[in-house]
Amino acid sequence: MTVGAARRALGGRAALWIAFAVAHLLVALLGLWGFGWPLGDLATYRAWAQEADFGAVRMGIDVPWVYPILAFAPMAAALALGHEWYDQAWLAIVTGLDAIAFAILLGRGVLTRGRRAAAWWWMGFAVLLGPVALGRIDAVTVPFAVVGLLVALGRPRVAATLLTVGAWIKVWPAALIGALMVAVRRRAEVAVIAVALSAGVLGVSLLAGSGLNALGFIGEQTGRGLQVESPGAVPFLWMIAAGDATHRVYYDRDILTYQLLGPGTADVAWWSTPALVVAVAAVVVVGVRAVRRGASAGRLLAPLSLAFVTVLVLANKVGSPQFATWLIAPVVLQTVLDRRRALVPALAGLGVALSTHLVYPYLYGWLLIADPALVLVLTLKVALLMLLLAWAVRAVWQAGSAPGRRADRPVGAGRSAGEE
Template sequence: MSNLSASAPGTGQSRIRAGLEVVLPWLVSRAIMVLLAATIEHVATGDVNYYYGKIDALSNAGLSQTLNEYPTPVVWMLSIPYALGIGRQGGYQIAFIGLMLLLDAFFTFLLWRAAGRRRDAAVTFWLAFIFLIGPLCYLRFDLVPAVLAGVSVLLGRRRPWLTGVLTGVGAAIKLWPALLIAPFAAPRQGRRATLIGFVAAGFGLALISLITGGIQRLVSPLGWQSDRGLQIESIWATPLMVLRLVDTDRWTVTTSRYQAFEVFGPGVGLWLTISTIATVLGLIFMILLYIRGFRHPEPSITVTGLIVLSTIAIMIITNKTLSPQYLVWIGGPMAALLIGRVRDQHGRLTVISRFAVQALVLALLTHLVYPLTYFGLYGDRHGAQFVASTILLLLRNLGLLIFTIALAAAAWRATGQHRIAAAPGDDPAAG
């Protein structure tokens, strides 16, 4: 992989041109996204307003009763735009979106720099991926763990302690990134530093959370997630959402007390059970994958990245809840893996490149589902939007399922090929 401190190709005009090849597309695409957020996709700002309301009431409700569905550090993080917005709702929206834009720009810069200060496929993918998912990227905080995971892949083995720290911070914000410490700690070189960084950051933040919010607040996100029902976008709700096309009265969609649209009716209990079984089986598969990673003499960054992506994808599809912003998690690691890995030594597209194309299609389908046709899934039970939104949801979830199975298979093959070293263009998962 190219070093993050790679020198610029050429000087003067060539350097400016290389920068403009990234800056201009970023500015144009992001301006369109902000415009969409302010106009036809304004409905997606609901969560930002929800964050504001909770943070605004923090002084009265207390930390133990604020945003209990999220880990405690999220409250601190969401307080930053509140301070920048001077406590006003409009200011909060602007500050929140502005911070997400800065994070996006920062990661774009890191990709550009890691690629040798040029417009690499990694940069192109990231620009397109975020644009295709749409303004939602800036209206939720899921971009944070996505970038943390992406930077961790970018760092590779040059700064293992920082990889551990970033993974620990991600776990403190969204819980699921805790699983990523296994693939990141798989390489023997730097394993101890990675684990020390993870423990220092993750457990350090957990300790501070315990001291400031108490034990009940510390574990509240776990209870919140376990008590939820079958969210309409989840893989396991898809059969019922399709059946709802022919019998709208048997299956209804309403907002639960968890601020999510859930499906109710015959078969929900069965699919919840299947989801639980799938989650357990998915966890077992991930553990086996981690063991194979640890047994590998020296897993390459590609191998590590495939395990990371498999973990994220399996977490998404096995869960009984699936929100559109979950797809953002895939983008960071995928972009980082694309640097120098578009084609193998024979000039063929690598498996990473093929997965990247699939991820772009999933991003577009996700945007079409939410927010563009989302009303059809819960509000319009007879019109064309009802049919279109359900078909789009079916296509997205089938694509996500196929993507995950193929990704898991590639990771399994890659961890079984015990090669000591691999050239940047090598594709250990192919075959």
Template sequence: MNRHRVTPGPVLTLFAVWLATRAAMLWLLLHDGSPLLGGGSVAREVWRLYFHWYGVLAHGSFPAHDTLWQYPPGAGAVLLAPGLLPGLTYFEAFVLLTLAADALIAAALVRAGTRPGRSLLGAGVWLGGLPLLLHLPLARHDVEVTALAVLSLLTLKRSPRAGGVFGALGALVKGWPALVLLGTPPGRATRTAWGWAAVSGAGAFALLALFLDRPLSFLREQGGRGVQIESLGGTALNLARHAGWGGRVRYQYGAMELVGPHVHAVATVSLALTATAFGLLVLWRVRARHWGEATPYDAALCAVLLFTVTSRVISPQYLIWLLGLAAVCLTSRHTRQRPVAVLVLAASALSTVAYPMCYREVIDGTWAGCLLMLARDGLLLAAAVLSFVRLWGASRPPSAESGRSAQPRPDSGRLVDRALSAS
């Protein structure tokens, strides 16, 4: 009987990459005050805003009257967690827990990639892709929620119950992980995953509501958000400033947003596009006939991409979600999302140039800032369209003309595995 052997070389190489890249990210975080790195704006989110919320949450209530509090109640548990680590400042404990979540994602991807017929390319994308965002991932709680989404997808096949629970917990922290269950294979797997997601989500919400007052206060502030300068609509309005549009940029709801004529109309169009994206995803789900090994992964990436590009807000930390989901896709040799992952990596690199490196250009709406955001958002839009097209095509029944279509093709994942094995 043939047994699948895992050579230690590739895994040790990936471990070394994780250590080196995360050390570099920590170094950048320690030098956050540099003007090129945002002048302290990246780390300030943790030691000022998150720490302030921690104080409110520790007294038994969500920040109900704070316009910056726009997160589901599960985020409260994440922000309270650093207080459980003794002997550290809040900032130090938060970064340590974020690194632990990052390591958990890496370990899960490596474990998935070393299974028979799988690829370590996904782990490589996560390890090499996250540092493209510099030190930003260490100062946001998006790595933690991405970990829950990644675990949901990677456990879904073996245990739909666990996949549903992880997806629900992620949705309680930041909403979007609910989309990762969209591609669950129809039948018993879907009923089990969605059922356990509903039950565990309701139970976790009830538990949080028992200890913290006003768990739904975030809805009012979330609904009041406008058009952020980094969104597709915001980029269009920033370009319109060069054609005489009389709007301006204002800091509100925790982001730099555009105010002025026609902003409400742009926000309405964004919401309509999000509804259209949801309709397309439902149509795909209803019409899909072929479910492959990678379909749940591909559908998750596609869904989050569509909701991201149609959002009124495309903050740089959103790229953390997309990198995590793209990495999960690339653990499978049968994924159709490889070119989409390349576009996500390119968008991540450009996003870093926009924030924190050249954010003043973006705020001022200079030609350089506008073109930079146009390129970043254009890459994300192209990734979303390509992702949906490839997901739709993969859901068609395999060709009956020959058995060749059912055979896995040599791909970049195999080439990377061979290179890693040779190291």
């Protein structure tokens, strides 16, 4: 087979769907059979769903919860095959949602190089990231985010709907709504839909008897300490690795995660929230500057979205491994619109996925004892995230310095402006 024939074969829809199936099957098998308890969070989801199924406690309704209220929908749906098949049902649900988003990414028209590259990148990212690519609540929000950004340029109301639903499953897609409101002209429509849907979700929750528990996830997150995988934990982990006995890793049984304890850790955890607010405000300022200088939404939306999500990860005191999935939607959109300019974020994103997988789940125990090799891997991951943020902010700034001339049109199906 010639190089050209091989390239055409790998770029066809059949090859891409085979890659989708292989990638999801491999990641699912790693989750079901890999060591290190890779699907550990699903046990917690199942317990919550079972409590509601047995008529005991409804999370987010009867008691405050760490997640927004719609997160309970996929958790409860995974009971459809019975309690003993919960993990398999969860993986099937996430795979089905991914398949819908993947089909929209490929579109019905001409399969452009940008779409092919984005599809291959997404599947490669999932394999490199491993089980957390499917086995966390964040995985449910990824297809909402991917489709939301893909249709945002031409159908901002549809995008706002999808992203708002995603934000009520896991908060992070709210950052993409923020990027959408800065980048597109029909921002008032986006705001109205986001507010109306949120009011509807809260209204239904109140009718179900939630009271203020529907907003309990806000307080639950702010009360957390400095998690061991977070960027802010890196200096303290190096101190422990160097033999410092004043800092240690402990297991918080209320939050069900490993956190750091010692001088300065509480201060870093507290300051992470103000730092996040300042960093987000700075990104907004750069984005608004670009808009006022005539930057098109087609050139601005992807890097602005990437800047927002990397800020959320870097300034986050939690730093869970599944946060890496937040990078997927912005990088996919950037690759679809301009695959050549997407090279840096695509490669850096793959590096983040691989470094995350190396730490969790297989070698996570070594990070808990601050083994220098694992702390180095975490440090490299943080460096890659900083590179992503720098690239994204620079791209947003450049969008305002040299506005793109391409029209803003939908990329949800077929060829559109900005694609190669």
